[in-house]
Amino acid sequence: MNFRTVFAVVTVVAFGLCLRLLFGSTSALTSDIAAFYSADSVSMALLTTGPVIILGVCAAVAGYLLRRARVTHVLVGCLIVIAFGTAVRAVPSWPVLVAGTLVAAAGIAVANVLGPVLVRVIVREWSLQERPDGREWSLQERPDWQESPAVSARRLGLLTGVLTAVISASAGVASGFSVPLTESLDGAWRWALGLWAVPVVIAVLCMALLSRMFARAGSSPAMSGAVGSHGGSGVLRSPVAWAVTAFMGVQSLMAYSLIAWLPTIYQDRGVDPAASGLLLTALSVSSVVTALTVPNVATRLPRQSVLAVAVVLPTVVGLLGVLSSADSWALLWAVLLGLGQGGQLSLAMTLMNLRAATARDAASLSSMAQTVGYVLAACGPLVCGAVHSATQRWEPSVLFLLVMTVPMAVAGAVAGRRAFYGVDVRRKACVRGS
Structure with a gap:
C-alpha cells in the first residue's frame, strides 16, 4: 500500500469513530441530563429515540446529494454538521441540547448511507493505483473495478470490517469515557458532551485531505456524483433489497435499544453508573472482533445465509442472560451481545455491496436499507421505554428484543442468498461471494 491508500484507511477509521459517539455519550449521561432538566420519559425520548428517527428520515437525502x-x-x-451539533450540546439549554443532538443525527444519517459507498470507492481507487509490475495505472489504462475479483473481494471485506469495527466500538468508547470525563471536569457533564466534537473535527480534516488527494490523482467516475444517479423505484421492487433492508433494520433496532437502555437496566438493578457504562464499552469492544472477521468470511462465501443466522446466535444467548437477572455474569452477557452486534452490522454493510451490481446500485440499496431500516430501528428504544414505563420492569422489554431476533435471522438468511440488485449485473464480473 502506498501513502494515499494508508491515509484512506486512516480516514475511514476517523470517519467511523464519529458515527456513534453522539449516542454513546448521551446514553451514559442520561440520568444526569434528566435530573438537571427535570425531564420526564417523553422528553428524554427526544434524546434517545428522536435521533434514530432522524437517521431514517434524513438517510433518503444521501442520493440527492450524491447527484450533485x-x-x-x-x-x-456531513462531518461538519455532526461536529457543530455535538459541540452545541455544551450550551446549558434544553432546547439547544435537543436541537444539537438532532442536527448531529441528521449529519450521521447521510454519512451512514455513504459508508459502504466510500468503502467501495476506496477499494476501487486502491486497485486502480496498481499494476502487476508495480507501476500506477494511467487514466487511459485503468480497468473496470471488478477485473481483479479475488483481490477486490478481500479488500472490500477488510475495509468494511475496519469501518464497522470502529463504528461498533465508538458508542462504547463514548459511553465508557463520558462519566470519567465528567468527573474530571468536576461534574460538568455538558462540557463532556460537547468535547466529543473534537474527534469529529479531526475526521473533517482527514476527509477533506483525502478528497483533495483523490482529486489530484484524477477522480474516477465512482468518486463523482454519478454514484448516486441510478436507483429510483427499481430498488423498491427488488426482493433482495427488501431482505437486506429488513436485516439492517432489525439489527439497528437491537443495537440502538441496547445503546439507549442497557446501562439504565443495570443502574436500576443497583449497579454503579460508571460500571454500567463500562458494560456498554465491553459490548462495543467485543463487537470489534466480529466486525473485523465477518466481512472477510462473507466475501469468501458463495452464499451468506448460514453466516447471517450464526451472527444472530450470540445476541440470543446474551439477551437470555440479561433476562435471567444473573448480574454477576453481566460482563459475559455484554460481550456476547457485542459479538452479535458487530457481526450483524458488518454483515449488513457488506451485503449492501455484495448484493449490488455497481457503486450506483450500492448507493441506492444503502439509502433504502438505512432509510427504512432506521425508521424501524427507532421503534426499538421507544417500545422498550414504553413497556418499562407501563410495567416498571425491564424483563418485558428484553423479551421483546429476544423475539425480534427471529425476523432478523430470517431476513439475513434471505439476504444471504445468491441474488442481486441492479440492472447492470454481470455474474462473470461480480466479486466472489457476491
Missing part, C-alpha cells in the same frame, strides 16, 4: 457532489465532498459536509 463527490462522495468525499458530501462526507466533509
